[in-house]
Amino acid sequence: MTDPIRIRARSKGDLTEVLVLMPHPMETGLRKDAAGALVEAHFITDVRVTTGGRTVLDARMSIAVSQDPLLGFRFRGGRPGDRISVTWTDNKGETRTDETVIA
Amino acid sequence: MCGWSVMRAEPGRSPVSRGRRSLLKHGGALALLAACGLVEARRAYARDGVAMFDATTMREVLARLGGEPAADGKVVLVIDEVIENGGMVPVSVECRLDAVEEILLIVEGNPAPVAVRFGIPAGTEPFVSTRLKLAQSGRVHAVARANGRLHVASRDTQVTVGACS
Numbered sequence: 542m543t544d545p546i547r548i549r550a551r552s553k554g555d556l557t558e559v560l561v562l563m564p565h566p567m568e569t570g571l572r573k574d575a576a577g578a579l580v581e582a583h584f585i586t587d588v589r590v591t592t593g594g595r596t597v598l599d600a601r602m603s604i605a606v607s608q609d610p611l612l613g614f615r616f617r618g619g620r621p622g623d624r625i626s627v628t629w630t631d632n633k634g635e636t637r638t639d640e641t642v643i644a
Numbered sequence: 645m646c647g648w649s650v651m652r653a654e655p656g657r658s659p660v661s662r663g664r665r666s667l668l669k670h671g672g673a674l675a676l677l678a679a680c681g682l683v684e685a686r687r688a689y690a691r692d693g694v695a696m697f698d699a700t701t702m703r704e705v706l707a708r709l710g711g712e713p714a715a716d717g718k719v720v721l722v723i724d725e726v727i728e729n730g731g732m733v734p735v736s737v738e739c740r741l742d743a744v745e746e747i748l749l750i751v752e753g754n755p756a757p758v759a760v761r762f763g764i765p766a767g768t769e770p771f772v773s774t775r776l777k778l779a780q781s782g783r784v785h786a787v788a789r790a791n792g793r794l795h796v797a798s799r800d801t802q803v804t805v806g807a808c809s
Binding site for chain 1: 763
């Protein structure tokens with residue numbers, strides 16, 4: 542199982558600044574291992590960030606997003622204490638959801 | 645046809661670049677191509693934008709976008725010009741536009757140029773930052789769709805060690 546998603550969400554006036562780090566190998570399927578064999582593709586394809594039942598960001602990713610994808614964005618309407626949840630799904634159908642509270 | 649600098653290669657850079665430039669010269673044919681692909685691309689795109697990721701050439705990317713992005717300064721793309729490690733390249737995009745629906749990052753030098761698509765719901769600022777892999781030197785584009793119109797910012801990059809090498 543992969544490591545937990547790290548989420549930092551800070552309220553600044555009306556804006557909430559969010560930084561998300563999703564530990565994931567993001568294997569392209571193009572890389573060879575030490576023995577010269579191709580390493581199977583394994584990468585996050587979809588990410589959804591929600592708070593209070595609404596989506597505040599969704600992302601569709603390819604193999605071109607770096608290992609341990611990082612996402613930064615800002616949205617309006619969040620308040621300190623609100624829960625914010627991040628879910629990713631990868632090309633093998635694995636999924637992970639973590640959440641935090643807006644600071 | 646070419647407000648979009650995608651098709652504007654620098655002189656004498658590579659055979660690929662020259663190919664793209666000749667594409668520019670035949671802009672009329674390209675416009676026709678884009679128009680033909682438009683309806684189908686829009687239809688496919690309407691589902692969830694997944695079709696974008698199948699594109700392997702800039703021409704396919706353009707057709708799937710379903711329009712011609714304007715390089716009008718409304719999108720700001722921040723990326724280093726000289727990149728030592730292509731495996732982890734910080735990129736951020738900010739748009740001076742209202743009602744941005746989506747932001748795409750497109751890396752010309754990658755086998756599949758469309759790297760990531762962000763859906764921007766109402767209430768979310770038209771700003772995203774992330775880290776991308778760049779296989780080789782080349783142009784990187786940030787495309788934003790707002791009120792049905794496409795806007796783009798482009799930057800050249802020089803990559804010392806590409807991702808996957």
